[in-house]
Amino acid sequence: MLKESEKIWMDGKLVDWKDARVHVLTHTLHYGVGVFEGIRCYKTINGPAIFRLDDHVERLFSSAHIVNIDMPYSREEIREAIKETVTANRLEACYIRPIVYIGYGSMGLYVEDNPVNVAIAAWSWGSYLGDEGLERGIRVKISSFTRHHVNISMTRAKVPGYYVNSVLAKKEVKAAGYDEAVLLDPDGYIAEGSGENIFIIRKGRIKTTPLTSILEGITRESIIQIARDKGISVIEERFTRDDLYIADEAFLTGTAAELTPIREVDNRVIGSGKPGPVTKNLQETFFNIVYGKDTRYKDWLTYL
Ligand code: PPE
Numbered sequence: 001m002l003k004e005s006e007k008i009w010m011d012g013k014l015v016d017w018k019d020a021r022v023h024v025l026t027h028t029l030h031y032g033v034g035v036f037e038g039i040r041c042y043k044t045i046n047g048p049a050i051f052r053l054d055d056h057v058e059r060l061f062s063s064a065h066i067v068n069i070d071m072p073y074s075r076e077e078i079r080e081a082i083k084e085t086v087t088a089n090r091l092e093a094c095y096i097r098p099i100v101y102i103g104y105g106s107m108g109l110y111v112e113d114n115p116v117n118v119a120i121a122a123w124s125w126g127s128y129l130g131d132e133g134l135e136r137g138i139r140v141k142i143s144s145f146t147r148h149h150v151n152i153s154m155t156r157a158k159v160p161g162y163y164v165n166s167v168l169a170k171k172e173v174k175a176a177g178y179d180e181a182v183l184l185d186p187d188g189y190i191a192e193g194s195g196e197n198i199f200i201i202r203k204g205r206i207k208t209t210p211l212t213s214i215l216e217g218i219t220r221e222s223i224i225q226i227a228r229d230k231g232i233s234v235i236e237e238r239f240t241r242d243d244l245y246i247a248d249e250a251f252l253t254g255t256a257a258e259l260t261p262i263r264e265v266d267n268r269v270i271g272s273g274k275p276g277p278v279t280k281n282l283q284e285t286f287f288n289i290v291y292g293k294d295t296r297y298k299d300w301l302t303y304l
Contacts (some may be wrong), residue, residue, distance in 0.1 A: 002123055005089040009081050009120040011072075014088050020119065027102035027114050032161020034101040035063035038255045041086050041122070041304070043093040044292030048086065049301035050096070051255075051290050053079060055218050063157035064100060071100065072116050079302075085120045087304055095125035095256065099160075128195075128256035129179055134283075137263030137275050138179035138252075140193070142241055143169035147183040147191035147213045155213055166194040180252065182244070182265070185213040189238040192217075196252035196260070199223065200244055201278045206234040207243075219253040219286075222300070226285050229296075232278065241266075249276030251283075258290075259283040 008020035028034035039056045041048050057075050064071050073081070082096055098120045105114030127134050145168050148155050153162050169181035182198060185191040191213045192198050197220035199208045206227055208220060227234045244250060248271045250262040259282060261275035275283070288294035292301060 003125070005091060005094070005121075005123045007085065007088045009085045009088075009118075011117055011119075012081075014084070020121070022101075022117070023104040025104050025107060026117075027105070027107070027111060028160060029101075030107070031102075031109060032159065032164070033067055033069075034099060034160045035060060035067060035069060036097065036099040036158055036160060039082065039096040039098070040255050040258075040290070041091065041094050041096060042290045042292075042301075044290070044301065044303075046292050047303060048092045049292060049303045050082065050086070052218050052222070052300050053082065053302040055221075056098075056255075057082070059158065059216070059218065060098060060100065063159065066154050066157035067159055069100060069102070069116055071118075073118060078118070081118075081120055083302070083304055085122045089122050091122055091124060093124065094122045096120065096122045101160075125256070127258070128254070129252075129260045133179060133260050134258065135275075137261035137270075137273075139177075139264040140180045140182050140252075140262050141173040141176060141178040141266055143172055143181040143183045143194075145169045145172065145181075145183060147185050149186040150213055156211070156216055158215060170194040180257075180260075184241065185209075185238075187238075189240055190244055193252045193254070193257070196254035196257045198244075198262075199251050199253065200239060200247035201249040201276065202243075202247050204232070204278070206232055206278070207239055208234065208236055210236040210238060212238075217253055219255055219258070222289075222297075223253050223259065223282055223286065226282060226289070226297075230281070230285075245270075247271070249279045251275075251279045259286050 007014040103115040103117040173181040181194045197217040
């Protein structure tokens with residue numbers, strides 16, 4: 001069960017957690033078109049701070065633009081609403097979920113006048129793939145489900161309906177005893193995890209999937225920048241499943257998953273079977289940044 005907090009922001013008002021309800025004929029519930037975000041607020045050494053708030057708000061607006069939803073609020077209003085939600089719940093560290101959905105009105109695929117509703121929830125959420133996973137690495141399996149084709153789903157947008165694919169992939173590999181699923185793109189190259197981007201390291205060089213069938217992850221972008229600032233080469237290039245098998249190191253990135261090392265893929269041990277030196281170094285820097293200890297990237301934190 002998720003850890004309930006007190007209030008949820010709904011269309012401009014903070015309502016009690018238990019009253020944050022929608023009608024069963026909410027359009028998005030039936031057809032999956034909406035947009036959402038996942039953001040983390042960290043308990044830094046200087047108090048709570050939201051990681052890359054502006055970038056998440058920007059992606060929310062880009063997602064809405066892609067799927068042709070007219071945002072009923074400005075970027076500034078959404079940013080303020082996110083901060084208000086965290087503050088109202090007196091949360092020092094939390095996961096924040098803004099969602100924009102087509103509300104109740106007409107049914108059928110083509111609707112013109114249904115309202116566009118916005119809700120923002122925040123709750124305390126620990127490590128996504130387990131504390132042990134963060135520390136020792138996880139076991140992943142290549143899913144039998146393919147990631148979206150670029151002209152089936154426009155994956156630059158974060159749309160609820162797209163996640164059917166992720167949920168099926170995750171369920172499949174969890175049932176087989178693995179921690180996370182990695183999906184291949186329609187051409188058979190590695191795409192991403194069910195809710196994370198993926199990186200491999202070989203001979204000191206980092207490779208990550210280019211922005212085709214994947215979500216343009218904000219953690220991915222942060223890690224690319226951190227690595228390049230350390231003088232490590234990062235290339236965005238397609239790679240194959242066997243490239244992943246023979247990687248010296250591999251890891252996943254995401255707001256929820258943060259930077260989670262991969263220790264095994266399809267029962268093949270990656271590198272030494274433990275998080276490697278580059279992965280550990282990047283993970284340590286990432287955590288120093290989000291906890292406000294590394295001030296080189298202080299622009300990424302919005303203090304409350
Ligand atoms: N790919 C997918 C498919 C994805 O869902 C996410 C985020 C990412 C990559 C990484 O993006 P970013 O968070 O900007 O670095 N997945 C969210 C969903 C988690 C959930 O279970 O819900 C997240 O991490 O918030």
